[in-house]
Amino acid sequence: xKNFFVSKSRRLRSTPYTSRIEKQGVTAxxxxxxxxxxxxxxxxxxxxxxxxxxxxxxxxxxxxxxxxITGRDSAKLVQLMTxxxxxxxxxxxxxxxxxxxxxxxxINDPIVLRHNEKKWWLSIADSDVILFAKxxxxxxxxxxxxxxPKVDIMAVQGPKSFALMExxxxxTITELKFFGFDYFDFRGIKHLxxxxxxxxxxxxxxxxxxxxxxxxxxxxxFKTGKDFNVKPGCPNLIExxxxxxxxxxxxxxxxxxxxxxxxxxxxNLESDVDFLGKQNLLKxxxxxxxxxxxxxxxxxxxxxxxxxxxxxxxxxxxIGELRSGVYSPHFxxxxxxxxxxxxxxxxxxxxxxxxxxxxxxGKVCKLPFI
Amino acid sequence: xKNFFVSKSRRLRSTPYTSRIEKQGVTAxxxxxxxxxxxxxxxxxxxxxxxxxxxxxxxxxxxxxxxxITGRDSAKLVQLMTxxxxxxxxxxxxxxxxxxxxxxxxINDPIVLRHNEKKWWLSIADSDVILFAKxxxxxxxxxxxxxxPKVDIMAVQGPKSFALMExxxxxTITELKFFGFDYFDFRGIKHLxxxxxxxxxxxxxxxxxxxxxxxxxxxxxFKTGKDFNVKPGCPNLIExxxxxxxxxxxxxxxxxxxxxxxxxxxxNLESDVDFLGKQNLLKxxxxxxxxxxxxxxxxxxxxxxxxxxxxxxxxxxxIGELRSGVYSPHFxxxxxxxxxxxxxxxxxxxxxxxxxxxxxxGKVCKLPFI
Numbered sequence: 001x002k003n004f005f006v007s008k009s010r011r012l013r014s015t016p017y018t019s020r021i022e023k024q025g026v027t028a029x030x031x032x033x034x035x036x037x038x039x040x041x042x043x044x045x046x047x048x049x050x051x052x053x054x055x056x057x058x059x060x061x062x063x064x065x066x067x068x069i070t071g072r073d074s075a076k077l078v079q080l081m082t083x084x085x086x087x088x089x090x091x092x093x094x095x096x097x098x099x100x101x102x103x104x105x106x107i108n109d110p111i112v113l114r115h116n117e118k119k120w121w122l123s124i125a126d127s128d129v130i131l132f133a134k135x136x137x138x139x140x141x142x143x144x145x146x147x148x149p150k151v152d153i154m155a156v157q158g159p160k161s162f163a164l165m166e167x168x169x170x171x172t173i174t175e176l177k178f179f180g181f182d183y184f185d186f187r188g189i190k191h192l193x194x195x196x197x198x199x200x201x202x203x204x205x206x207x208x209x210x211x212x213x214x215x216x217x218x219x220x221x222f223k224t225g226k227d228f229n230v231k232p233g234c235p236n237l238i239e240x241x242x243x244x245x246x247x248x249x250x251x252x253x254x255x256x257x258x259x260x261x262x263x264x265x266x267x268n269l270e271s272d273v274d275f276l277g278k279q280n281l282l283k284x285x286x287x288x289x290x291x292x293x294x295x296x297x298x299x300x301x302x303x304x305x306x307x308x309x310x311x312x313x314x315x316x317x318x319i320g321e322l323r324s325g326v327y328s329p330h331f332x333x334x335x336x337x338x339x340x341x342x343x344x345x346x347x348x349x350x351x352x353x354x355x356x357x358x359x360x361x362g363k364v365c366k367l368p369f370i
Numbered sequence: 371x372k373n374f375f376v377s378k379s380r381r382l383r384s385t386p387y388t389s390r391i392e393k394q395g396v397t398a399x400x401x402x403x404x405x406x407x408x409x410x411x412x413x414x415x416x417x418x419x420x421x422x423x424x425x426x427x428x429x430x431x432x433x434x435x436x437x438x439i440t441g442r443d444s445a446k447l448v449q450l451m452t453x454x455x456x457x458x459x460x461x462x463x464x465x466x467x468x469x470x471x472x473x474x475x476x477i478n479d480p481i482v483l484r485h486n487e488k489k490w491w492l493s494i495a496d497s498d499v500i501l502f503a504k505x506x507x508x509x510x511x512x513x514x515x516x517x518x519p520k521v522d523i524m525a526v527q528g529p530k531s532f533a534l535m536e537x538x539x540x541x542t543i544t545e546l547k548f549f550g551f552d553y554f555d556f557r558g559i560k561h562l563x564x565x566x567x568x569x570x571x572x573x574x575x576x577x578x579x580x581x582x583x584x585x586x587x588x589x590x591x592f593k594t595g596k597d598f599n600v601k602p603g604c605p606n607l608i609e610x611x612x613x614x615x616x617x618x619x620x621x622x623x624x625x626x627x628x629x630x631x632x633x634x635x636x637x638n639l640e641s642d643v644d645f646l647g648k649q650n651l652l653k654x655x656x657x658x659x660x661x662x663x664x665x666x667x668x669x670x671x672x673x674x675x676x677x678x679x680x681x682x683x684x685x686x687x688x689i690g691e692l693r694s695g696v697y698s699p700h701f702x703x704x705x706x707x708x709x710x711x712x713x714x715x716x717x718x719x720x721x722x723x724x725x726x727x728x729x730x731x732g733k734v735c736k737l738p739f740i
Contacts, residue, residue: 005398006398030376040377131499135503140509
């Protein structure tokens with residue numbers, strides 16, 4: 001597999017932490033919300049996977065930008081954009097919310113932070129949700145203010161994250177519930193910290209608004225973290241696929257709807273709330289979906305998924321497409337996330353797939369893998 | 371300068387030409403509209419610059435995606451989004467159109483192709499204009515259909531592009547006026563071709579809708595182009611800065627308005643048409659702008675601009691920021707595009723800038739350089 005360099009420019013924005021991770025051995029980037037997101041360090045993907053599952057890592061995930069929506073109609077606008085019923089939402093809580101258009105197609109899947117009834121942050125995946133929100137607000141003449149505030153998240157992930165964060169912020173931070181957030185003091189500066197993050201190894205996300213203090217904190221996390229074997233890291237492909245943490249743009253996109261992507265739990269069609277695409281999703285639900293996101297096991301020991309790869313059955317009929325995949329050292333085979341066509345999405349459905357010119361067999365399975 | 375690899379995934383979409391350019395020696399990518407845009411080949415930036423100015427290159431610029439707007443209210447929606455008066459626009463013509471929000475901030479600067487009164491393509495720079503258009507259309511309840519059609523542009527750029535294109539499409543293609551477009555036949559398949567492209571060395575952009583035919587054409591351009599010393603290429607940093615072809619996200623962004631960016635020509639505030647941000651721009655115009663995009667010469671022989679670099683005067687006061695820059699072999703010094711603060715934007719204003727720890731002197735100049 002040939003590698004290619006990333007061409008840097010102001011358009012692919014650096015983060016406050018970029019110069020630090022470049023000293024710490026970052027080797028690869030992806031771009032995410034017009035920003036650099038680290039995608040690999042000098043240690044291997046597998047080493048980083050084992051390390052993440054046992055110790056603690058600090059990630060530069062500033063590319064997870066915030067769309068701030070404030071003002072009188074802010075709650076109305078946020079609800080309009082998501083199929084998740086936010087009527088009972090509470091201040092100081094995070095909510096995973098699919099954002100859909102009027103057809104029900106997925107536009108993004110942010111974590112929505114409710115500061116209060118009139119201040120919301122959408123902590124977004126890779127698409128310009130701010131433009132969708134602005135377009136809607138202008139068209140509906142909503143009384144809102146929509147901005148991208150200077151917030152640069154660092155994530156502290158892994159089982160030892162609790163001990164590390166406790167050492168810095170005190171016992172109370174360990175009492176923060178999953179998807180709760182609050183403000184915590186570091187050397188006199190308040191930082192918004194949430195019990196969240198893009199791994200299932202548990203941890204925190206620090207929403208840094210005061211850059212200078214954030215950089216001090218970044219350095220201090222590594223200094224204090226030595227006792228816990230802290231390392232720099234980034235979202236890990238093996239860990240996130242095993243855990244089925246879906247990736248917008250990889251596993252699903254605007255041509256898919258939440259019912260096809262296993263997001264029924266966040267699609268409150270029976271509720272009274274008004275959101276875009278509701279009528280269309282009701283229609284789709286009554287007719288039944290025609291494709292479905294599933295897991296797949298493939299009896300291979302290597303794969304690189306750069307674009308959708310056809311999945312076929314014994315008769316060489318295309319029955320789905322692989323959208324993400326990686327070799328899992330845990331399962332000792334390739335695991336992946338695939339959009340399967342009706343009626344070929346049943347668990348144990350035989351599949352085959354071409355990798356580097358050879359066919360490999362596999363089967364459909366449930367998500368998550370672990 | 372350390373280089374970093376690009377981490378490929380389905381989210382950074384490949385183009386139909388990706389496998390071809392990877393055989394042809396592409397070395398670097400940037401991401402653009404969630405897609406891979408080639409950013410360098412095995413020959414040096416300078417070699418490619420000289421080649422582009424003398425011969426002909428074929429570029430994979432499929433990342434310049436189309437937002438297709440059709441339907442009864444399509445002209446109204448397109449006009450609402452741009453400060454350029456499109457009242458007199460004609461079918462079969464391209465128009466450079468700043469897209470702005472209700473505050474007058476720049477969202478994109480596409481080439482707008484008017485197919486007819488009810489069908490428009492916005493050939494976009496790097497931001498999700500489709501989400502802005504959808505939000506507006508939903509909010510205003512416009513009768514439009516908004517899609518991203520499967521259109522993958524290849525550009526044929528350089529002075530020999532005319533001879534090459536004539537050999538393939540016949541004499542009539544050389545009669546196409548600048549920013550005109552029409553359909554031309556290649557082996558029985560019609561391709562939309564425009565006299566346009568992101569260089570001032572002249573050429574064409576082929577809007578490929580039939581991928582299979584487009585790939586045949588791609589190969590044929592190289593086969594036939596041998597006589598004209600054709601090479602694969604990509605937008606060239608030296609050429610585009612010398613020509614002052616502005617780059618959205620690099621030279622200007624949502625925090626800038628068209629009046630600050632030298633786009634007065636495309637900002638028809640005196641017209642009768644209704645567009646977003648008009649009142650705000652009128653106010654800004656009456657008060658006078660506070661910053662302005664200008665050229666700068668710097669007496670240095672090397673620079674890498676990955677983020678804004680402070681520009682100072684003799685008193686070490688910040689008077690602007692450099693947003694793009696490159697060593698120009700033509701001027702034998704660094705040239706750049708900078709946002710200068712009032713009143714320091716006059717031509718010949720002394721500036722200094724820090725590169726790799728050392729200060730270099732320079733001066734403000736007009737755009738374009740050539």
